[in-house]
Amino acid sequence: MTDIAEAPSAPALDEVIIRFAGDSGDGMQLTGDRFTNASAMFGNDLATLPEYPAEIRAPAGTMAGVSAFQVHISDHDITTPGDAADVLVAMNPAALKSDLHTLVPGGTLIVNRDTFEERNLAKAGYDHNPLDDEDLAGYSLIQVPMTSLTKEACAEFGVKPRDADRSKNFFALGLLSWMYSRPIEPTMDWIESKFAGKDLIIAANRAAFNAGHAYGETAELGSQRVIVKAAPLAPGTYTNINGNTALSWGLVAASQLSGLPLYLGSYPITPATDILHELSKHKAFGVTTFQAEDEIAAIGAAIGASYGGSLGVTTTSGPGVALKGEAMGLAISLELPLIVVDIQRGGPSTGLPTKTEAADLLMAMYGRHGESPMPIVAARTPSDCFDMAIEAARIALVHQTPVMFLSDGYLANGSEPWRLPEVDGLPTIEVRYATEFNMVDEDGNGTFWPFLRGEDGNRPIALPGTPELMHRLGGIEKEDGSGNVSYDPDNHEHMVHLRNDRIAAIPVPEAELEEGSEGDADLLVVGWGSTWGAIAGAARRVRVAGGRVDHVHLTHLNPLPANLGDLLRSYQRVLVPELNLGQLVRILRAEYLVDAQPLSKVKGQPFTAGEIQFAITEALDGPAGHKEGVTA
Amino acid sequence: MTDLLNPATDVDDGPVPETSRADWTSDQEVRWCPGCGDYSILTALQLLMPELGVRREKTVFISGIGCAARFPYYMNTYGVHTIHGRAPAVATGLAMARPDLDVWVIGGDGDMLSIGGNHLIHALRRNINLNVLLFNNQIYGLTKGQFSPTSQKGKVTKSSPVGLVARPFNPISVALGAEATFVARTHDMDRHHMQDTFRRAHEHEGAAFVEVLQNCNVFNDGVFASITKKDVREDMLIDLQHGKPILFGSEKQYGVARRPEGVVIVDVAEVGIEYVLVHDETIRNPSTAFSLSRLAKTPATPTPIGVFRAIDRGEFASSVSAQIREVQAQVGQGDLGDLLRSQPTWEV
């Protein structure tokens, strides 16, 4: 086999964006994932964007069934999966039709020629073969009979043609691995272990991969071969991680750091289900996972476990959060620790289950009845989900409150190289429990008041099983201190303020300007959540072009950092890009009376850096303040 | 795993101290309507608890919303008054996290069969170690008199002024349909029967379901009077006794027999005692118990009480923690550093 070491003469590119597109049944997610892993092992920086339909098997060959995986690899630090693809691999006509617009003019288009026949063309809605079109003349078109070459390669191992057809994605992977000088071993090792015991499948996938690789060698594609060198990442041990895995591991870490067993109550829902899958694997850490009968039972059980002394967590997406609203109110009233994870997706209703959106911020802030404040944290990158899970647990356990953790479909499934933290360096979480009387009753006997607070406003919980401290909790309004049911008007007002003030007083880190910011630029871009990569990338480009722009990214959305108001007010212009119609911007305007302007995108896709760059440039060129909101 | 818990929860040294009713009674003023059947259920349980050999601090009452759901406030144990319908869900999480606790779930017919019906059937299906007491008064009391999922067809209530259209749930049939491993019925007019039934429920490994016929003297007064009043009981309540022929009536002159179409009431003198069904709680197939649950169509005809079914089946929470222990025995306690390196890694 040719290895990268033997291709020193291949010209070097500093980055490339590759998009694999095919039918849902073609294994494009797997292909993209393998290419990504090989690139990660090779040392590139990278970012990925998996995009797949909500249907498990949409009708084969149709536009609705197209599944795509975009990966951006580079020899330098990057923050997004890229605006447009340099290379598009289209496994069938529908993939070509639906994804051609993602390819840069002049880009490389690789198609599986075998699929461009009458039936598949008709399913994609073509009345002729587009490969004969003038339209494609603007691209560097490479037609490869992938299906037949795969079948040929597999035949010698006795693989039936129908089974061989399933390996054609490995042909594509082999070809692309050759073109971009990817190491081969990680893929080969993976095939061996993934299909262990299924020798025929191993043989077929290996044969297909090798055939694709050899095709690049021999079919005069020599001029196409390039190398993308390793990125100069900080020294350390790296792994390629997606957001849902990082979040799951962060929850396991929080359990270890607090010494409390992790209890997950969950109900399957896209795109949060992978957290349930991941945590179900980690019984060695004492993790209990409970797949409940519905979303409400999932949070109810998590509250019950939390009351019993576990680290209670429930994971879901927007529709599930809506269902959990009343139970969150209960946890707020009971002042019990709980983490509610919302992997946001396009809404309303079923909306776009597999597509990203970040339009649940106002629901997280205000989506419960009564005055029911709840801390909110949001991750900014896939690996940041690990740190923010620990932070959510810290807030929940130290301050005895449910905490909302906002991630989204893009972070959940997207991946990036992550420098592993030193486990010993992670801060422990101190949890205090009540173990003795804290009050004296009228008769002079010791007694326990469940809502007697320390100076920090927090109440140490007495776990069931603690002798003598028996007490009752409930969602009915309670008297502060004793916890007895109380309908007294003044007490209720006191409790409403108390619940509000104690959440508002939770210490959160100050807002800090992102790298590259100067502190006195002409424009401040304020972001939260998964827009970090696109904003950071856009700000860099603007600065390279001579523009002056600063960037602050909020990880804590309730309470907001104490210095945020002053920071916002020190800028002439403030732009807030969000994957919604302007939710954070509303909060900022209401809280700080600043003329922050929204930048909205609600297409089920993340921002590209280009879109934000354009908006920044526009804003910098326009008059200060009073600008109309813009839509990407 | 309990070994990760607050050490205070592991205090279990020495014998369980002797207690009396007063020890199990909280300092809260009981706020049910005077004459409500809930009082007698509370008394029965407060008197029973000292006999069960359990610790107050290890006992937790979880409830939803409704008149019955006020119950935890009156017990000097741990307790949570949660939200409408969700008590079985909250209790499930607690029982999974803390198998050392004795967890009771209290709710009414609206709470557990309407808004929380889904949680009830799944808790029973899983067979998690809970003692579920459903106070059935066939009405919504706390919201002042709407029909409930157990109200009889034709019932006139504030929300069915010309008569209820839908048929009711039979709680025993629902529980048996969910394949609960312990299913029983008792009523608020007979303390000893309640206590015997609650004791059996408490002893049961797994989800124990008890329907308590309860009088709401404000909104549905006397709905069970024609079967539970002292002077009619002998003829109207069929007391199920394991291993004994199912007989009732002042002279035990009536019995229950199995026919192809289900169980029926027979005149013992007419058919002979050998045709009378011998009650067996332990039959795994729930169909005879189900048939018994269908014997009384309304609370105006002879109605079986007692334990319909009591079988052994793996308890849910202990099976879940057994899986965890098994994995830990195989691979040892998880190591966070190893977890972070469980995917392919590379050095820079």
Ligand code: SF4
């Ligand atoms: S309304 Fe009925 S059930 Fe409720 S407390 Fe009064 S009598 Fe009892």
